[in-house]
Amino acid sequence: MQYQGVLTKMQTEIGDPIQYYLVFDSDFIHVNQLLGKTLKISFVGYQCLACGKNKKIYRQGYCYDDFYNQPQVGDWVMRPELSKAHLGVEDRDLEFEKKVQLQPHIVYLANSSNVKVGVTRKSQVPTRWIDQGAHEAIEIVEVPNRYLAGITEVALKEHVADKTNWRKMLKNEIEDENLVTYRDQLKAYIPDEVKDYFIENNTETELSFPVLEYPTKLKSLNLEKTPEYTGVLKGIKGQYLIFEDSTVFNVRNNEGYVVQLTMLN
Structure with missing residues (x-):
């Protein structure tokens, strides 16, 4: 199964554990259901949350120009x-x-x-x-x-x-x-x-988070340095996805990035 869209912070719902959702233009993904599955994250491009253009994201999902003129930042x-x-x-x-x-x-x-x-x-x-x-x-x-x-x-x-x-x-x-x-x-x-x-x-x-296994060492996934990553999802905490090899991916820090998300099993 494959999804593609621009990242925004995961929506959440209170529960035991917390329920997480990724919202794309044409897809609504219940992330908790992906725990234990192998996922591939592929970097596709940018989409500024203000102007919608394929311009390099500067901060918080906005291109440079919009970061300095949008009221929400x-x-x-x-x-x-x-x-x-x-x-x-x-x-x-x-x-x-x-x-x-x-x-x-x-x-x-x-x-x-x-x-x-x-x-x-x-x-x-x-x-x-x-x-x-x-x-x-x-x-x-x-x-x-x-x-x-x-x-x-x-x-x-x-x-x-x-x-x-x-x-x-x-x-x-x-x-x-x-x-x-x-x-x-x-x-x-x-x-x-x-x-x-x-x-x-x-x-x-x-609050209780959906984590099957906590990492002992941490490696942050940077989509610009590693435009394609594959790993087994082991947990979700804060706005982070936690993978089996101790890679962690901060969804909120990557707002405005267009990604392709593929479930391999």
């Missing part, structure tokens, strides 16, 4: 504290920025390889945690806009990490932590204008 996306829509100040497209920034946001703790703080729209819970490969997570505050979430994250990352060690996450070198205790300890460092949004009485969300 403005600086405020990676740095929420730079959000200004609540002030009526435009970055690239004020209407788009209002739509995204002026909605409920969550500041959370997630444990993928270590406990980290992060920000996401409320509508993206628990998707954001799944994408990060977190096996447990908890909300700290729920605020009405992205700016308040951003300044809270900036304050809290002085006291807890804000990055995931993706290698430890994929090797499953993890330890359970008491995130309620972490949440309560961090309350003192929340900015004054956000303190009223603190979530007092919630519990951890636990």
